[in-house]
Amino acid sequence: MALLISTLPQATAQTSLPTLGDSSDLTTSAERRLGDRIIRELYRDPDYVDDPVVADYVQGIWQPLLAAAKTRGELSAELDERFAWEILLGRDRTVNAFALPGGYLGVHLGLIGVVATRDELASVLAHELSHVTQRHISRLITQQSKQTPLLLGAMVLGALAASKNPGATQALVVGGQALAMQNQLNFSRDMEREADRIGYGLMATAGFAPQGFVSMFEKLQQANRLNDNGSWPYLRSHPLTTERMADMQSRISPGTASATGAATQASSEHAMVAARARVLSNPGVDALRQWIAEPRGSGFQSLPLPRRAAALYAAALASSQLRDAAGARTGARQLDDLVRQDPAAHRLVRLLMAEIELAAGDVATALTFIPDGNARRPELMLRSQTLLRANRASDATQALQTWVATHPKDATGWQLLASTWQAQGQALRAIRAEAEAQAARYDYAAAVDRFKAGQDMARRGGAAVDHIEASIIDTRLRAMESLLREQAAER
Structure with a gap:
């Protein structure tokens, strides 16, 4: 069911599959x-x-x-x-x-x-x-x-x-x-x-x-x-x-539930994530308007709960994308009432409400939906963005530093951290975080460029420079230059 290449025609002749454990010429x-x-x-x-x-x-x-x-x-x-x-x-x-x-x-x-x-x-x-x-x-x-x-x-x-x-x-x-x-x-x-x-x-x-x-x-x-x-x-x-x-x-054992049995029934959480994926796939204004209209249709209340949750989620997110804050809030409140007893689904509603308020410019209300201390990535990223908009960058820094220390490949986390440092006037740290964001996406040339910019800034800073940060930049620059040379050799 999966693929290496999604659009090429099928092979007309294939060699026999090697047995499991057979070696490959490629290390x-x-x-x-x-x-x-x-x-x-x-x-x-x-x-x-x-x-x-x-x-x-x-x-x-x-x-x-x-x-x-x-x-x-x-x-x-x-x-x-x-x-x-x-x-x-x-x-x-x-x-x-x-x-x-x-x-x-x-x-x-x-x-x-x-x-x-x-x-x-x-x-x-x-x-x-x-x-x-x-x-x-x-x-x-x-x-x-x-x-x-x-x-x-x-x-x-x-x-x-x-x-x-x-x-x-x-x-x-x-x-x-x-x-x-x-x-x-x-x-x-x-x-x-x-x-x-x-x-x-x-x-x-x-x-x-x-x-x-x-x-x-x-x-x-x-x-x-x-x-x-x-x-x-x-x-x-x-x-x-x-x-x-x-x-x-x-392969399904006799007596096991069928493919449409209880074991595979849709949950409200999954239905809402699927709805989010459909909206974010950028289908166009007409599709967004259709999703907004769906919960208003006759017979909506007779639909299964996950289907109603998905429709309300899509309607609220679509309204927000169309800059209809009032409509987005109405849909989110209806959704909140519908899934309040489902912790996983209710968590998604709170995140959606924060997202809607952030898009509407009400950062104070947005923060009420994502309290401090939640270490999960969606909450951390959204709260950090909201704190930046609220001119409270320093309140986001510690949590982001902890996150990227344990998730160094998170380019989005590094970029948010760079923004918080920049907002606090910590230009050297901001440049280093920008470089790490590029490195996390394997763009070593861009990473080298930013690390060199940080190195130049540190040299001009004199006694006032953060020498620990400057030392980290020097070390990381050498590592990125080595990786960049390997890339050049491959070409």
């Missing part, structure tokens, strides 16, 4: 470097989005799957240490997800917006994870032993770009030899079956209903019948054969 370090090269470009893509609410929900599914892979022995200690295990969200309405070299995964908001339960989303992530743990990408590269990994990296970028612009592949993938590779870059059917089998095995261990695999297959199979206009690359490169669906169904 884990080389695969990680290839992934880093690809991911640097994806971070620059305008469709890349870091939405703390959606990302936090996805991580709540992803982390148990990683732990299950370790428990079951599917994820080796070497891969665990060397690979990134990062998920990037794309502001794209297509139903798509993909695995990349080095432990990177991409998930489109369009996919999150259509899955009905967290078990269905878990099935997609488990399948993608299994492609990585079984080193399917490395095996494909080994099959193309005469091609360089960098050429493959260029093709991956070209194929991903083609989901938005069909001409982009031709622009990025150059040369007859590269074009000849296209038919061999998709995962083979054997690899797809292996990822199905291993991913399915992770589900129960990670705390998810395995029936999510079956219901997800059925959902995508139906979508495939209804859509044949090029808008479903996930389906085109992942043939959902009845054989694969039957294989997943046969």
